Amino acid sequence: MPEVIFKNLPFLLAGLRLTAEIALLSIAGGTALGLVIGVLRYLRVPLVAQVLEAYIVFVRGTPLLVVLFICYFGLPALLAYKTSAYWAAVLGFVLFIAAYLAEDIRTGLRTVRPGVIQAGLATGMTRFQVLRYITVPIALRNVIPALFNQYVRLFKFTSVASVIGVNEFTGSAMLVNGREFAPITIIGFVALTYLVACLAISSVGRLLYARLAVKT
Amino acid sequence: MQYTFDWAPIWTNRELILDGLLDTIALSSLGLTLALVIGTLVGTAGSAKARLLRAAAGTYVEGMRNIPLLVHMYFWYAGLAFLRLPPFACAVAALALYSGAYVAEIVRSGIGAVPGGQWHAALAVGLTPRQAFLFVIYPQALRIILPSLAGIFSQLVKDSSLASVITVAELTYQATAIEGQTFRTFEIYITISLLYLALVSVITYGLLLLPGARDAAAQGLSDA
Numbered sequence: 001m002p003e004v005i006f007k008n009l010p011f012l013l014a015g016l017r018l019t020a021e022i023a024l025l026s027i028a029g030g031t032a033l034g035l036v037i038g039v040l041r042y043l044r045v046p047l048v049a050q051v052l053e054a055y056i057v058f059v060r061g062t063p064l065l066v067v068l069f070i071c072y073f074g075l076p077a078l079l080a081y082k083t084s085a086y087w088a089a090v091l092g093f094v095l096f097i098a099a100y101l102a103e104d105i106r107t108g109l110r111t112v113r114p115g116v117i118q119a120g121l122a123t124g125m126t127r128f129q130v131l132r133y134i135t136v137p138i139a140l141r142n143v144i145p146a147l148f149n150q151y152v153r154l155f156k157f158t159s160v161a162s163v164i165g166v167n168e169f170t171g172s173a174m175l176v177n178g179r180e181f182a183p184i185t186i187i188g189f190v191a192l193t194y195l196v197a198c199l200a201i202s203s204v205g206r207l208l209y210a211r212l213a214v215k216t
Numbered sequence: 217m218q219y220t221f222d223w224a225p226i227w228t229n230r231e232l233i234l235d236g237l238l239d240t241i242a243l244s245s246l247g248l249t250l251a252l253v254i255g256t257l258v259g260t261a262g263s264a265k266a267r268l269l270r271a272a273a274g275t276y277v278e279g280m281r282n283i284p285l286l287v288h289m290y291f292w293y294a295g296l297a298f299l300r301l302p303p304f305a306c307a308v309a310a311l312a313l314y315s316g317a318y319v320a321e322i323v324r325s326g327i328g329a330v331p332g333g334q335w336h337a338a339l340a341v342g343l344t345p346r347q348a349f350l351f352v353i354y355p356q357a358l359r360i361i362l363p364s365l366a367g368i369f370s371q372l373v374k375d376s377s378l379a380s381v382i383t384v385a386e387l388t389y390q391a392t393a394i395e396g397q398t399f400r401t402f403e404i405y406i407t408i409s410l411l412y413l414a415l416v417s418v419i420t421y422g423l424l425l426l427p428g429a430r431d432a433a434a435q436g437l438s439d440a
Contacts, residue, residue, distance in 0.1 A: 061370075061413030063377035065388055066405055073395065074402040078219045156284035163286075163381050170286060174294075183295040191283045191291065198282035 004182045005189050015172030016193065022086070022168060023155050026093035030154065031147070033094060034101030039136065041102065042109040052102075059099035064157050068092040072164045089161040097154045104146040108139030141212045148205025152198045159194075169193070225398035226407050229390075236390030237411055243304065243386055244373045244415075247311030251372065254312060255319025260349065262324040273320065280317035285375050288314050293382040307379035315372045322364045326357035366423040370416040377412070387411060 005012070037052050059067065072088035075081075083091075112135050120130040140147075162171030173190045177183050226233070262273035280288075292306035301309075330353050338348035380389035391408045395401050 058409065058413065061374075061416045062409040063374040063388065063412055065377045065380070066391075066409050066412065069388075069392070069395075070402070070405045070409075074405050077399075077401045080219070152282070156282070159284035159286040160378065170284065170290075174290065177294065183290075183297060187287060187291045187295040191287050194284055194287060195279065195282045199278065 002182075002185045002189075004176075004180050004185050008176045008180070011172055011176060012169070012189075015167060015169040018167065018172075019155075019158050019169040022090055022093065022158050022161060022166070023151075025090050026097060026154055026158070027151050029090070029094035030097035030101055030150075033098035034105055035136070035140075037098060037102035038105030038109060039131070041106050043131075056099045056102060059096060060103075064092070064096050064160055065163060067096045068160060068164050071095070085161070085165045089158075089164060089166050093154060093158065093161075096157075097150055100150050100153075101147060104143050104150065105139060107146070108143035109135055111142070112138050138214045141209075141214050144205055144209040144212060148202060148208075151205070152201050155198060155201060156194060219402065221403060222400060223403050225394070225400045226403050229394045229398070232390045232394055233387070233407065233411070236385060236387035236408075239304075239384065239386040240373070240376055240388075241415070243307055243311070243376045243379055243384065246308045247315065247376065248369055248372055250308065250312030251315040251319050251368075254316030255323050256354075258316065258320035259323025259327065262320060263327040273324070277317045277320050280313055281321075283314075285310060285314050286378055286381065289378055289382050303379070303382045303384045306382055307376070307384045311372060311376060311379075315368060315375070318368050318371075319365070322361045322368065323357065325364075326361035327353060329360045330356045362423055362426060366420045369419045369423070373415050373419065374412055 037056070041049050041052055041056075043049075068089060071092035072083075072085060075088070075091075076083060116134060116138065117130055120134045121127070125133070158168055159170035161168050162174065165171075167175065170190060173186050177186045180186070258273045258276050261269045262277070264270060264273075288310035289307060292301060292309050293303060296306075334352055334356065335348060338352040339345070343351065376386060377388040379386050380392065383389070387408050391404050395404050398404070
């Protein structure tokens with residue numbers, strides 16, 4: 001390992017830890033919000049479904065960087081409430097990725113075979129029970145590849161938090177670079193780390209899918 | 217809520233916004249063209265029979281798309297600072313190499329979706345392999361992949377906003393500048409969001425207007 005990296009390793013690892021933390025929080029929050037939005041859109045709840053569709057179209061048409069700017073600079077001005085860059089970033093990631101996850105989850109819900117749902121109703125389950133115990137679990141298991149695609153995307157996108165001043169991995173690496181000026185080594189190290197992490201996330205997704213996919 | 221909306225400063229700065237929008241369009245279209253070239257080459261290599269070609273294409277795709285675009289941008293801008301490339305060129309290179317990997321995967325799947333008989337038939341009527349690709353395989357693959365390409369293209373337009381970080385004066389950069397002068401935070405970012413949304417919509421619906429694209433989109437739906 002090059003000298004520059006070794007010397008600054010504790011600092012870089014602290015950045016990497018922050019990246020992992022932000023990614024995990026955003027994945028958890030985004031999946032929960034995405035599930036709620038996906039189910040509400042799937043059920044076509046009047047008015048709510050239209051509002052959510054507008055939200056999804058808006059977020060999917062907006063760059064992540066702009067979403068982060070809105071969350072960090074815009075929302076505090078609007079609500080007269082100050083947040084740290086860290087929480088603004090997490091909020092931005094959750095709102096951003098939920099719009100994508102919701103669509104994936106809705107696709108999953110729509111492709112659950114009607115026969116399975118009818119079988120559930122025929123055994124006397126209520127509509128909510130069918131949704132809770134049959135449709136949602138099957139849909140979630142079958143969209144694991146799509147979900148993990150988004151998780152990898154989100155993991156890469158956490159680097160953008162450095163722009164609003166969160167010193168996660170990319171941010172701390174660029175700080176180190178400002179002090180040491182060894183850009184190729186440092187950026188190379190950063191790139192390689194992201195590469196390994198993303199490949200790891202993808203393979204977790206493949207493993208989970210292989211184990212959990214429902215064949216109907 | 218004590219925030220009072222004031223859209224006047226947005227209108228006063230319309231020329232800056234328009235400047236940024238044009239820069240975003242130039243940046244995206246250059247990045248897009250190069251990404252298409254890279255994607256077609258790598259995607260074709262990825263669908264080749266030769267194992268070495270396939271491995272090389274796979275390495276390119278995994279290596280490029282698993283690194284954040286921001287890191288790509290820093291690599292060209294800060295890593296290769298000694299080359300003194302203009303920021304705009306850095307952003308184009310980063311966007312093209314990054315998105316090229318996504319395009320390559322789509323092209324590969326498109327080529328794979330063209331029935332194998334088409335290839336053999338093309339060779340049987342005396343076309344050279346190059347002609348078979350140009351006149352038989354690519355046109356059919358293109359129709360199949362248009363909806364996915366539209367998705368990648370709109371992502372590229374949105375991703376181009378990261379060029380603002382390496383000081384390219386595109387839409388997001390101008391928005392930050394205007395925000396700094398006027399403090400109309402919410403108004404300016406909503407405005408550029410809507411402009412990005414408009415660009416993305418033009419690309420998505422524009423590509424689907426191409427002949428044959430609708431059939432492919434409909435087919436994609438029935439497959440899903």
